[in-house]
């Protein structure tokens with residue numbers, strides 16, 4: 165594709181989240197980004213007339229119909245139910261369309277591997293929709309995570325009847341699994357999990373403890389049956405505590421700056437100084453805490469995600485959240501679901 169031409173973008177699946185993709189693509193188009201929102205694929209006939217009125221672009225009832233039209237789009241945002249991800253994405257990739265595929269990547273690892281192979285064979289961009297990676301608060305902590313050793317993560321939502329085709333682990337917790345994996349960069353050594361259906365037939369609330377080979381331990385809680393909305397990740401590393409609020413997009417860093425005994429520095433040679441502790445200070449050290457809130461530019465993660473995808477499509481560069489990243493998060497999520505089932509069997513709940 166010539167860099168001078170706009171990229172033709174379609175949205176496949178215009179349900180609750182696909183409409184956010186549509187809104188943001190349209191905003192980007194109007195702000196002069198090099199794209200043309202050229203179509204929507206939505207099989208639900210009750211949705212199509214409102215979509216046609218709002219967007220004024222062709223609406224197709226299936227990917228097959230889209231691909232038989234000319235010209236075929238350059239790229240697609242895919243926001244269909246998870247069970248349809250593999251089928252829809254494989255048709256698009258095989259037809260030469262770059263794909264931004266919503267999370268979770270697929271339902272099974274076999275499907276994920278088949279899509280990865282297909283994207284490679286057709287030299288297509290395949291980005292997975294882990295949009296928290298584009299949250300300015302997450303971007304700000306990435307370079308700060310030197311040696312995270314303990315995470316406490318909460319993602320709690322008030323119940324709405326959406327995404328009930330998947331367990332809360334694949335629906336919500338997978339965002340945090342992806343973020344923690346990107347910060348820890350170590351394989352899993354061991355995991356323990358508990359999870360229960362509450363208002364749906366799938367797991368609605370789950371708690372997981374993962375120990376990584378690096379020694380880092382992470383506790384995750386995800387719920388879609390909470391009375392409040394919480395999106396928080398806190399982690400500790402030597403001499404530092406970092407707290408991230410995904411929703412407010414703020415980051416608090418607390419550094420253990422120095423012991424008060426720092427005041428006892430005494431020169432031990434020309435130009436040199438060394439730290440001396442009084443025995444009393446060693447028995448009762450008084451750490452000084454330096455707290456700082458990072459000054460962050462705010463930004464809608466979905467907009468930043470779509471801009472990054474468009475850039476990968478146009479520049480033919482690797483996407484910032486690769487299919488391998490999506491596969492890694494899915495693999496842990498599936499292990500967690502297996503551990504939850506095993507726990508339910510032990511507890512006589514299966």
Ligand SMILES: NC(=O)c1ccc[n+]([C@@H]2O[C@H](COP(=O)([O-])OP(=O)(O)OC[C@H]3O[C@@H](n4cnc5c(N)ncnc54)[C@H](O)[C@@H]3O)[C@@H](O)[C@H]2O)c1
Nearest residue numbers: 177178179180181182205207208243244245246266267268
């Ligand atoms: N990144 C996030 O934070 C986030 C948030 C919510 C949902 N999601 C993901 O987005 C996807 C959609 O979720 P949702 O809540 O919008 O679901 P939804 O059920 O509201 O919408 C799905 C839409 O896809 C359409 N559809 C179904 N099969 C299709 C097909 N073969 N071709 C084209 N369209 C088809 C349906 O008619 C429906 O309109 C899921 O994968 C979900 O996990 C991601």
